[in-house]
Amino acid sequence: MIQPAITYLSIVKKQVCMLLSLVLLIQYAIGQDTLQLRKQVNQLHSALLNKQVDLLQPLLHPNLSYGHSNGWVQNTADMSADLLSGKIVYKKLEATPGQIILQNNIAQVRCENDVAGVVNGNSFSMKLHVLQVWIWENDKWTIIARQSTKL
Numbered sequence: 730m731i732q733p734a735i736t737y738l739s740i741v742k743k744q745v746c747m748l749l750s751l752v753l754l755i756q757y758a759i760g761q762d763t764l765q766l767r768k769q770v771n772q773l774h775s776a777l778l779n780k781q782v783d784l785l786q787p788l789l790h791p792n793l794s795y796g797h798s799n800g801w802v803q804n805t806a807d808m809s810a811d812l813l814s815g816k817i818v819y820k821k822l823e824a825t826p827g828q829i830i831l832q833n834n835i836a837q838v839r840c841e842n843d844v845a846g847v848v849n850g851n852s853f854s855m856k857l858h859v860l861q862v863w864i865w866e867n868d869k870w871t872i873i874a875r876q877s878t879k880l
Contacts, residue, residue, distance in 0.1 A: 763829050766836050766863060769870045770824070778822045782809045790864060790873040798857055798877045821845040824859070834865040841880065856880040 769788060776785035795803040811817045827840025838861040845854040862874040
């Protein structure tokens with residue numbers, strides 16, 4: 730009688746260990762995705778601030794909709810052209826780390842930005858609440874949508 734109870738307990742222990750290992754592995758994978766995405770968000774901000782179109786382009790999804798707090802919306806081609814032409818010049822772009830929510834191959838990134846620059850020759854400075862939507866395709870994260878509102 731004692732032998733079956735010991736066997737049952739050892740099976741349960743193994744199953745619990747396997748389940749905990751799986752949970753830890755999933756948490757690690759999610760953590761790696763979040764870390765990689767944070768790096769992409771920071772690289773996006775750096776490319777905008779430093780007018781680095783060559784670094785910006787790989788971060789932009791072909792169907793990008795990049796909405797500003799004044800209602801102006803840029804697509805992928807506009808982002809590069811407007812940076813290169815000087816239509817928009819970022820002087821300051823500081824972001825809080827924000828919240829990242831992952832769902833399959835889609836990520837929502839919410840943060841607050843302190844932004845200053847020049848658009849069409851007019852200076853601006855403001856604090857924004859920003860929502861970015863990133864998509865995981867072809868083994869990389871690209872931004873597909875962004876919208877901001879003034880705080």
